[in-house]
Amino acid sequence: MTNLKPLTIAVTGLNAIDSPGPGVAVARGLKEAKSFDANIIGLSYESLEPGIYLHDLFAKSYQIPYPTTGTETLLERIKYIHSVENIDVIIPxxxxxxxxxxxLEKELNKLGIKLFLPEINQFEERQKINLPKFGKDYNIKVPHSKALYDAGEIYSLHDEFSYPLLVKGKYYDAYVAHTPQQATTFFHKIxxxxxxxxxxxxxxxxxEYNVTGLGDGKGNMIAAVPMRKQYITDKGKAWGGITITDENIIELTRHFLKSTSWRGPFELELMKDPEGDYYLLEINPRMPAWIYLAVGVGQNIPEAIVNLALDQAVEPFESYQTSKMFIRYSWDMVLDIAEFQQISTFGEL
Amino acid sequence: MRIKSNIAISDSGFLLNPATGESFSLNPMGVAILKMVKDGKSLEEMTQEISQDFDVSLSILERDIEDFKGTLTQYGILENSKND
Known part of the structure; x- marks a missing residue:
């Protein structure tokens, strides 16, 4: 028995697969929270997202509609889930x-469901397509980039870019192309x-270095943990990493938060060139899949998000354990077809 | 040359740069050379000491030690000291 306040928290990103979502790691952080007792509800898109079947972490899981079906459908589904579970906070x-x-934030707030997300303008200005302007506006070094809508444009890039160059999708995927032909192939693939x-x-x-953290929306840094990937899969995902001590990265993160008044969690992807200068490659407006490393070294970011969402005072984390590693592994669960049938047919398990 | 102050070195020759997360394993000769760097020994002292145990010409040894120090510098383990 615990005397901590019980909270029901819904979490998405249960796809703990080769290119994993952060949901399972977020749930682990929430389970270890010292300021509340988390009852965690999983929100899934597909029936085979492994988190659905991790019953020690997720008390129950519900399928939710894909974003392409529109916010109205999503709101209706959440209203139903809320009527059963009485959700306090959602962490997408x-x-x-x-x-x-x-x-949907305002609508959800009216239902008593809290979120702690970036504002829409913050979300938009850090989009990969807007990164050059973002770098200019906030005095942060970013690599030169350009958005293309037609593969034919690749052959007229020689004035602006030299090879190799990166070909990236709006949300996901990135490939290094050494020739215009390769770039064209990746363009179509992505x-x-x-x-x-x-x-x-x-x-x-x-x-490459990454830092995950949390901004309070007023320009303050609540959390920041920098990491270097040690083991990278062919999809570019870290399956091993180590926390590092680098004041320059922390300062850059602080500058980013102060300049943008970023609200919510984030992951900065940085490249340190041979001269020691950092380039900001991407800003992910959410926690990374490796977020449990931050929890494990002393900064429980998922817990802090919940408290900020509920307007609780959260003191900034001042330190973390450095030179701590994470090594990810996959795990085969054996389960009855009845479970799969339940989530596939009824959309809840 | 000196070892950067933040570099952690274990007796077994495992080096960690906590600022970058990079780690390296040295063989016993590498450990011995790094220890001599740590003790502030000159190139001449290092070659003299090592040549007592190994059948190698001083010029080759000098070149190998300089190469090794260059590699360590490139990896951010050694840096120039005021005396260099």
Whole structure:
């Protein structure tokens, strides 16, 4: 038994697959929260998202409609789930669904459901397509990039870009192209999956670092944990990493938060060139899949998000354990077909 | 040359740069050379000491030690000291 206040928190991103969503890691952080007792509800898009079947973490899971079906459908579904579960806070974890939740924030607040997300203008200005302007506006170095809507434009890039260059999707996927032919192939590969535009970005040679953190929306840094990926899959995902001590990264993060008054969690993807300068490659407006590393080294960001969403005072984290590693593994669960049938047929388990 | 102050070195020759998360494993000779750097020994002292145990010409040894120090510098483990 615990005397902590019980809270019902709904979490998305239960796809703990080869390119994992953060949901399972977020749930682990919430379970370890010291300021409340989390009853965690999973929100899934597909029946085979592994988190659905992790009953120690997720008390119950519900399927929700894809963002493409519109916010009205999503709101109706959440109203139903809320009528059963009485949700206090929702933590969305997918880039592609964030816009819907941001649009619904006021409606959800009226129902008594709280969120702690970036504002729509913050979300928009950090989009990959807007990154050059973002860098200019906030005095942050970003690699030169350009949005393309037609693969034919690739052959006229030689004045602006040299090879290799990066070909990136609006939300996901990135490939290094060494020739215009390769760039064209990647353009079609990504656009067929994620649509247009395709972003062409200058390739910055160096080492990649990531920092995850949390801004309070008033320019303050609540949390920041920098990490270097040690083991990267062919999809570019970190399956191993180590926390590092780098005051320059923390300062850059502080500058980013102060300049933008960022509200909510984020992940900055940075490249350090051989001269030691940092380039901002991407701003992900959510927690990364490796968020449990931040929890494990002393900054429980999921817990802080819930408290900020509920207007509770949250003191900024002042330190984290450095040189701590995470190593991710996959785990085969054996379960009865009845569970799969339940979530597939009724949309809840 | 000196070892950067933030570099962690274990007796087994495992090096960690906490600022970058990079780690390296040295063989026993690498550990011995790094220890001599740490003790502030000159290139001449280092070559003299190592050549007592190994059948190698001083010029080759000098070049190898300089190469090794160059690699360590490139990886951010060594830096120039005021005396350099």
């Amino acid at each position: 974890n997918f880039d592609a669904e964030l816009y819907s939740f941001m649009k 656009s067929s999956k994620w649509g247009l535009p395709i972003i062409i970005q200058q390739f910055v040679k160096g080492n």
